[in-house]
Amino acid sequence: MLPVRRLGSSLISPSVRATTTSAIPQTDELLVSALKSKRLITLNRPKALNALNLPMVRSFYPQLKEWNDDKRISMVIVKGSGEKAFCAGGDVLSVTKSAKANDGSTVHKDFFYEEYQLNHLIGTLSKPYVALIDGITMGGGCGLSVNGRFRVATERTMLAMPETALGLFPDVGGSYFLSRLRSNLGMFLALTGYRLQGADVYHAGLATHIINSSDLAELEKALLDLPSEQVNDSRVDDLLKKFRPSDVKTFSLANELQLIEKLFDGKTLEEILKKLADNNSEWAQKQLKTLSKMASGLA
Ligand SMILES: *[C@@H]1O[C@H](CO)[C@@H](O)[C@H](O)[C@H]1NC(C)=O
Ligand SMILES: *[C@@H]1O[C@H](CO)[C@@H](O)[C@H](O)[C@H]1NC(C)=O
Ligand SMILES: *[C@@H]1O[C@H](CO)[C@@H](O)[C@H](O)[C@H]1NC(C)=O
Numbered sequence: 001m002l003p004v005r006r007l008g009s010s011l012i013s014p015s016v017r018a019t020t021t022s023a024i025p026q027t028d029e030l031l032v033s034a035l036k037s038k039r040l041i042t043l044n045r046p047k048a049l050n051a052l053n054l055p056m057v058r059s060f061y062p063q064l065k066e067w068n069d070d071k072r073i074s075m076v077i078v079k080g081s082g083e084k085a086f087c088a089g090g091d092v093l094s095v096t097k098s099a100k101a102n103d104g105s106t107v108h109k110d111f112f113y114e115e116y117q118l119n120h121l122i123g124t125l126s127k128p129y130v131a132l133i134d135g136i137t138m139g140g141g142c143g144l145s146v147n148g149r150f151r152v153a154t155e156r157t158m159l160a161m162p163e164t165a166l167g168l169f170p171d172v173g174g175s176y177f178l179s180r181l182r183s184n185l186g187m188f189l190a191l192t193g194y195r196l197q198g199a200d201v202y203h204a205g206l207a208t209h210i211i212n213s214s215d216l217a218e219l220e221k222a223l224l225d226l227p228s229e230q231v232n233d234s235r236v237d238d239l240l241k242k243f244r245p246s247d248v249k250t251f252s253l254a255n256e257l258q259l260i261e262k263l264f265d266g267k268t269l270e271e272i273l274k275k276l277a278d279n280n281s282e283w284a285q286k287q288l289k290t291l292s293k294m295a296s297g298l299a
Contacts, residue, residue: 050086052087125148151209164294208240
């Protein structure tokens with residue numbers, strides 16, 4: 001594995017460099033390394049839990065677009081720097097600052113527009129895309145991972161779509177990937193912002209695979225070592241499955257699944273609130289409290 005380099009002009013393989021457009025903006029916050037036909041992106045803002053900002057999106061998108069169209073690139077892997085987070089979300093600080101500045105800054109508008117385009121490209125990528133979602137994975141971090149074909153969780157993964165607490169809707173493709181989860185789990189996760197931990201991320205269907213965090217380095221190496229001509233979805237799937245720990249914890253929401261399925265089933269929010277209110281279980285009353293906190297901006 002070659003050392004991580006800055007994005008842009010210094011892509012390692014000369015044959016690839018020949019077709020690399022030089023206009024791709026460079027940033028130390030998004031690192032790219034290359035090994036033969038594989039590309040590895042590292043979100044590199046560990047102090048900000050790798051929160052995604054506009055410069056990172058502006059580096060990520062054109063690079064990924066180029067790889068998508070380049071037959072010599074076989075696979076893309078994305079991970080976060082440090083042990084705490086894959087990506088804690090969009091960089092709310094820069095967006096809020098821009099929105100309040102009243103100085104002509106358009107970061108708050110550009111960020112979402114361009115972020116969603118990146119999410120869409122990840123969701124339609126023509127080759128395997130493997131997100132190693134070790135640690136905190138929230139909001140924009142789900143956009144960079146759940147939309148892709150392979151999401152590998154560890155026992156340290158904490159995943160949530162917490163947008164309703166901010167008065168926002170679950171964006172970054174959430175209405176697509178949440179609505180496709182079983183048992184109305186998506187509606188539950190979207191409205192309450194519930195935080196899934198470790199194996200629960202896998203059981204809920206938001207991760208496609210689960211491994212032990214102590215095996216992450218080995219998995220990364222195994223992926224990068226796959227012979228280029230062997231890289232396809234089923235080969236990657238097989239490899240990821242080999243890293244599955246022998247004792248994966250059971251779904252901690254197993255006992256609530258039936259309640260979630262029944263009570264979070266409604267065409268309108270009012271319908272769901274009524275179902276929760278009419279159900280005297282302690283669990284339903286707790287969800288009702290959470291939802292009113294979200295609605296009042298007190299979460
Ligand atoms: C992860 O690996 C470590 C060290 O190899 C081991 O002690 C631990 O039990 C494993 N955890 C799981 C959940 O498999
Ligand atoms: C994927 O690649 C493997 C070789 O690595 C091959 O055996 C298999 O048939 C391929 N699968 C598909 C669906 O192309
Ligand atoms: C709550 O709803 C569940 C699922 O419909 C039902 O089985 C249960 O009896 C209800 N509990 C109460 C106390 O209303």
